[in-house]
Amino acid sequence: MWLQLLINTISLGSFYTLVALGFSIIFGVTHTFNLAHGELIVLSGYLAYGLTRFWETPFAFTLPLCMLAMTCLALGLLALFRRLREPYELSSLVFAFGLALVIQNLMLFFFTADYRRIPTSGPPIRLVAHTLITRNQLWLIGLSITATVCVSLMLRKTFLGKALRAVIQERETARLAGIRVEHMNRIAFAVGGALIGLAGPLLGQSAYLHPSGGMEATLIAVVITLFAGAGRIRGLLMGAWLLALLESGTTLWLGSNWRELVSAGILIALLIWKPEGLLARKKSAAEL
Template sequence: MFSQTVLAQVIVNGIGLSSIYILVALGFTLLFGIMRVVNFAHGAFAMLGGYALYFVYGVWGVPYIIAAPAAALAVATSALVLERLVYRHFYQKMFQSMIGLLGLDMVLMFTAVLLWNAHERSVPPAISDILQIGGVIIPADKLLIAAVAMATLLAFYLFTHYTRYGLAMRAAAQDVEIAKAQGVNTATIYRLAFFIAIFMAALAGGFYAQTYALSPLMGERPLMMAFIVVILGGMGSIPGVALGGLLLGFSESFLSTFYGGSTSVFVSFGVVILLLIFRPWGLLGTPEE
């Protein structure tokens, strides 16, 4: 039944979902926008972020506000090895990266199965309190997740608009050859962009595992959500990711509440198919010449 209380609850849930989706999709579109890499292993890094948070916070007891960024930082730092051994060979090779990184995704996923088995685990909530405002139930845990995610997105915005390396990343995303001609060290920018992309994927993966469940197979849904968001907003468009994440998060919250999860998935992919037919460059993307 539609009511102000239910709609307010939908909005609160939509904010939490949108913040997670924007985080995971931002890293995905960052790699594509700068290096033209379609990172099919993105979901696997989100899964590793979930396990990192599980051990750092759930097992070792590090305070959550430290554990969440520290776990993502550990995954991103370790991933630099793969950047050197694997990713570097796929920069500016879009179609080759799709095949190669799909294989990497399988390797990471089944390595996790061998290490931690396929059973689902749960990441303890950061805060167990429940807030109730005018009939709207707000788990404090989800409120903290949304706050940390939004703080991360704000930090990323400030970095890309007001720092030298951030401006260089934006220049490389627009035209890498012109950026080279202007003296931008693209090798350094590639490593930095990769590190930031994996950090955000791992952070989002920790939030996702905490909200739902943790297993080696959990990376498939964050990857699927990242695809939907970047297709909605436009591949390589950072403002498009923000718009796509908001649209997906709020629509999923609304449709799941009133019509069920199956309807939500059906509508999401239906919109993606229509968009690919009539506007394949997305809502805020630009058609390639």
């Protein structure tokens, strides 16, 4: 039982990291509080579902196609966000809320309210005794680790990544230093869109897709970002795995009906006692 709980926690935490990573980068660089983040992930899942169901596309090939599509969509959304007026944070929050409702209703119109799921290939793999690991969990763990490592290396080892970190840490100072902040905004939305495109098909394979399912993904992204502080990769990993452990334990001992209460409770506690991020430093909340 304990080994199965560990495997479930690792796979769920890996997925949560992927969900929060794109949200955190976009929020940290552009200060855009994208409440439509979860809806975009579900939309990506529906795209992968359509590719596998109607065009019989292998699941592995849906990943780059969805990443490309959601990157283009994210850049299109950036053009809309740029038209908002001050106060930008509040305007983006209201606009994103309306956008989430629009995307929900569009998905309801085109895909109906029926629950849909991308089929998995092959039976689960038995490790020891009654401990199983599914191929979807292997996809989650492998792709999440790969994406997280790539983003971390980009932020730490490249000039572009250092420029993004500078914008996260102090936007106006970065502008005065000659960094093209608007260009960094486009990069952040492109990276965030690619991560959304990667998370969607994995969601569609591990859970049922339905038009109103994006709210939970958005809640998870917000909770983990508040826990770590915007843009802190190591904090995101810690927050995602801790949240996954709490939810897995709650589901095991109290039942699945209590799982979402864990995320909501953590969010309320963070907003009351530590809104700048539980792991964030006072002068460097955006340290990566």
